[in-house]
Every structure is written in structure tokens, then in C-alpha cells.
Amino acid sequence: MLRLRQFSYVYHRNILRSMATAPGNNDDSTLPPNETHPIKRTLKLFQKDGRTIKKFFKTSFTKATSNNESQPMQHINLKKNEHKEYTGDFQSHCDILVIGGGAVGSSIAYWLKSKARDGLNVVVVERDPTYKQASTVLSVGGLRQQFSLPENIEMSLFGADFIRNAKDYLGDVDLSFMPYGYLTLATEKSAETLKRNSMMQNGLGARNEILTASQLKSKFPWLNTDDIVLGCHGLEKEGWFDPWALLMGLKNKAKINGAHYIDGEVVNFEFNKDSDVVIRGNEHSSESYVGLDRAVVKLSNGETRSIKFAICILAGGANSGQIARLARIGTGPGLLGVPLPVEPRKRYVYVINTQGENAPGLCTPLTIDPNGTYFRRDGLCGNYICGRSPSESAEPATDNLDVDHEYFETDVWPTLSNRVKAFESLKVCGSWAGFYEYNLFDENGIIGPHPYYINMYIATGFSGHGIQQAPAVGRAISELIIDGQYRTIDLTRLGFDRILVDQPMLETNIF
Ligand SMILES: Cc1cc2nc3c(=O)[nH]c(=O)nc-3n(C[C@H](O)[C@H](O)[C@H](O)COP(=O)(O)OP(=O)(O)OC[C@H]3O[C@@H](n4cnc5c(N)ncnc54)[C@H](O)[C@@H]3O)c2cc1C
Known part of the structure; x- marks a missing residue:
């Protein structure tokens, strides 16, 4: 089961749609009703189109630069008046929203920002900046290659390289x-x-x-x-090794490179319908695609805000199954009926x-x-x-x-x-x-795109060997997002799709 990735298509469709629905652009109302000369009529239409195109690009450019961002992905599906002002550290929109700022989420933020720098606006939402219950800081920090799956061995080999050369x-x-x-x-x-x-x-x-x-x-x-x-x-x-030191190293470097951390908990999602998106495996459904649009975040002061994202990444550790349910994964129709089996x-x-x-x-x-x-x-x-x-x-x-x-x-x-x-x-x-x-499915990480949501990636479920794999997982997710494919270790077999087709990736060396 694969889904059709249609970012550029959606993006272009939206430009066209915005232009078509710009005031006065969907009919000939600006032409004098009695203008019948064909050349004059054509010239007037050109003038009007020129103004509309100029206005459209001016608005897009202003939106992008006002927030110091230049990524087109950020403007996928943006409608008029959706930008809110920044208040404090809270951003009302971003390119990439990472849910969970433990070792895995922070590694993802680290890799995305190391590679894309100002090209991607990355926000990490972490509900507990003290990390008192996070698996990362309660782990025993073991690093081994004694696994039976090549993917686990290769991820841990890279983990060893990363940890031994941490200063670089x-x-x-x-x-x-x-x-x-x-x-x-x-x-x-x-x-x-x-x-x-x-x-x-x-x-x-x-x-x-x-x-x-x-x-x-x-x-x-x-x-x-x-x-x-x-x-x-x-x-x-x-x-x-020391898991706390790894977490702080990843987080600090991600922040130095421009990642924003928000102290808050994702408590819900907002959705939007998009008839331009077709999901393979769901083609015959009469329902339009309903995508993830915003995350609702409860801030540490109790206030609730929402943040719009182009892409969100689920890295909520042991709470990931619960967060997935907020996104209707496991409770929705069709492909959404399959839960994220992490608890x-x-x-x-x-x-x-x-x-x-x-x-x-x-x-x-x-x-x-x-x-x-x-x-x-x-x-x-x-x-x-x-x-x-x-x-x-x-x-x-x-x-x-x-x-x-x-x-x-x-x-x-x-x-x-x-x-x-x-x-x-x-x-x-x-x-x-x-x-x-x-x-619960096979005690291994679930890494990669969600089969239904075109803008959600998952990185969780490591079941006791995730801290050593965090560097490789962060790099892998950054490859999927920036390059559109795995470039170093091919982790395709660890994707969510294996759950849909019931092909567990069993590891004999799990303790
Ligand atoms: C006792 C123990 C021993 C271990 N030993 C090893 C080992 O030797 N080697 C090894 O490789 N691994 C080990 N692990 C596993 C390893 O710790 C984890 O796989 C790894 O830390 C997972 O990192 P994470 O970032 O996904 O999860 P976490 O560190 O739990 O981070 C997830 C973060 O998401 C946040 N969050 C959750 N829900 C929300 C929400 N709704 N909104 C915002 N934020 C949210 C949480 O506060 C948390 O900080 C061990 C784990 C334990 C418990």
C-alpha cells in the first residue's frame, strides 16, 4: 500500500485555485458590459490577469518573508487570513512540527536543521521540558550491534559512529x-x-x-x-553512554541551528478536507481526503493554541499510540482503522x-x-x-x-x-x-510516512533499543522529508505499511 505524494501538485493547484478565486477574477465583471471589440476586450483581460498575478505573488512573498521563511512547503493549502501573529515563543505555523522532544524527536529536529538550516522552520512540541518520565532519560544507554535484523544492526552501527564522534x-x-x-x-x-x-x-x-x-x-x-x-x-x-547528555547535545544543537521548542502538550488535531488528494488503497471511497492541518497545543500555562504545519512527525515515545488516536489513527474509516500499535x-x-x-x-x-x-x-x-x-x-x-x-x-x-x-x-x-x-506488533521501530496522511511521519515503537537508534532515525526521517527517499540506510521495511499487510519484522535479540 503506497500513497500518492502530491505536494507539488497540491501546491500548484492551490496557486491556481487562489488566483481563480481572487476577487474579481472569476468572471468578466470588470469589463464594460458593452465592450465587444475583440482586440480591446483581449487587452483588458490581459491587464486584469497581470494585476491578479502580481497581487498573488506579492501576497505570498510578504507572507513568507514576514516570518523569515522561504519554504514553499509552508504554503501548502494556506488560505487567506490564516496567519496569526507570534506571541512569545509560540509559533502559529511551521513547516515541520515534531511531536515529542525526547532523543528521537530532538534527533529529527537536529538533522532537519543541520541540513536545511533556514530553509525549514522546525518546531518541536515537548510537554515536559524536565523529561522526568521520558524513556530517554530513564534508559540504561546501551549500544550494541548484536541484533538479527540488518536494519537494526545498521542503525546501531551509525549510532556508534555518532556517539564516538559526538564532538564533530x-x-x-x-x-x-x-x-x-x-x-x-x-x-x-x-x-x-x-x-x-x-x-x-x-x-x-x-x-x-x-x-x-x-x-x-x-x-x-x-x-x-x-x-x-x-x-x-x-x-x-x-x-x-549517558542518554541525558545525548538528549541535551541533540536538543541544544538543534536549537542553535534554529529549531524552536514549545513547552506544551499536543491534545488534539484540526483537520481539513482536500478533494485534490487521492490515497492509494482508498480510491474507491466516496469520501474526500481529510488531512491533518493543525495541532492543538495546551501550553504550560494552561492556555490552548493551535499550530498549523505542512508536515508533522509523531515522536511521542510511549505516548505515541495515544497521540495517533487524536489524529483518528485507529478510529477513522478505511486505512485510518489501523491503530498505531505502541503503548x-x-x-x-x-x-x-x-x-x-x-x-x-x-x-x-x-x-x-x-x-x-x-x-x-x-x-x-x-x-x-x-x-x-x-x-x-x-x-x-x-x-x-x-x-x-x-x-x-x-x-x-x-x-x-x-x-x-x-x-x-x-x-x-x-x-x-x-x-x-x-x-505490540513486532517490538521494532515504526519509521516513515503514515499510509493515509500525506503529511505525517512516524518515528516510534523502538521497544527498548531506541536511544542508540535515535541518531540514525533522525537522519532517516530528514532524508525522507528533504530528499524524498532514504539515502543512507534503507528503512522501508520498518514502515507502517508492514502493519497493514501483516508482515512483522521480528527481531530475535530483544530483551
Ligand atoms: C528502563 C529502560 C531501559 C532502556 N535501555 C535502553 C538501552 O539500553 N538502549 C537503547 O537503545 N534504548 C533503551 N531504552 C529505550 C529508549 O530509552 C527509548 O527507545 C528511547 O529513549 C525513545 O526515545 P523517544 O524520544 O522516542 O521517547 P521519549 O524519550 O519518551 O520522548 C518522547 C517525548 O514525547 C513527549 N510527549 C509525549 N506525548 C506528548 C504530547 N502529546 N505532546 C508533546 N509532547 C509529548 C514526552 O514528554 C517525551 O519527552 C530503554 C528504555 C527504558 C525505559
């Missing part, structure tokens, strides 16, 4: 990248898959090695390898400390047990952070971010203490919870 991209930032790799452990059952994936990862540019149980034991003496057949150890481009899923992170003998040292990789329990070092004082995703039937409620301490006792600690003897005696010295922006 973002200026003077310190992302505290700890390049200690990942170590994924496999039992008999999962060993073949681990080997196959490792070959593909290395073929695409990752660098990891497969180790047997005895090789694991000699390299990581603290590891219990009794039930382990193989391990995959990342040698380069893997580790963890919050609570995940706990525990901070532990052990002073036990033979504890994993400073260069310990982020280690993942075959059942998904993970741990990594955190700082220099014997602290580690760890966690495990609950089973589908034990998913906790998502109306709060409280931590379940019993879950550590029953589901995390037994695995930790079995794998590492030093974890038999440990102290839990901290914990937090955050929301995965969980894609």
Missing part, C-alpha cells in the same frame, strides 16, 4: 561512552542463532567474536558457564552493589543471560545496574512509575546469583522504572 556532530559534549561491549550468552537451544547472527553482524561492519564455554571462562573468570554453550562478545562499537510498558532498573570476591571488573561487558536478565558495571565503586523484562502475562500496570522490589527478589536476583557468585551477596542501593515505547 554536536560540539563540546561528553557522552561518557564506555566501550566495554556486550556479552550475549546462549544455551544449546539458542547457540546456532547466536552464531548465525554474529556472522551477519560482522558482515555488516560490527566486530564481535563467538566464544565457547571454556573461552568464556578464561576471559571472564567470574562467569558461571555450566549451562552455557556459546557467548557473543562485542569487541568494538558497543557499550553504553507504554513498565521496565524496572535496579542498582546493586557487591564487594564479594571475584566480582566482575571495570571492563566487564553488558552481560545478557539466555533468559534476558542483564547487568553492567556502573561507575568505579562496585555498583552495577541490572534488570529483566517481565513475561507478557506479568506486565505491570502503567499508571505509575513505582518500582516493584519483590520482582527483583523473585525474577532478577536468582539469575544474577547463579551466573556470578559475587552476586550471591549484594545490596540493592537504588532503583527506577521507565516506560518502553512498546510496539
